[in-house]
Amino acid sequence: MKSQRMCFSCHSCGKGVEYFPGEPNCEVLRDWVTVSHWKGLGSVEHYNFCSFGCLKSWVDAQLPRVPQVFLESFKEDES
Numbered sequence: 001m002k003s004q005r006m007c008f009s010c011h012s013c014g015k016g017v018e019y020f021p022g023e024p025n026c027e028v029l030r031d032w033v034t035v036s037h038w039k040g041l042g043s044v045e046h047y048n049f050c051s052f053g054c055l056k057s058w059v060d061a062q063l064p065r066v067p068q069v070f071l072e073s074f075k076e077d078e079s
Contacts, residue, residue, distance in 0.1 A: 008032075011047040012054035 019028040
């Protein structure tokens, strides 16, 4: 009986890496970045990223954005 292969996916770009159940994550995800996000008491989410660039993209998407129109309202009148 064959073991079924599974897949970790990059949370940002979707790139995947296949593994067999029982393989250590440290071997399967070599050179990847894993982030643990504590959501509350006993609640944690894990995110896997294939590169620091993908991690940065994900982090940037988590940050609130200041609307550009608000930032432009501070410009001095050029007339």
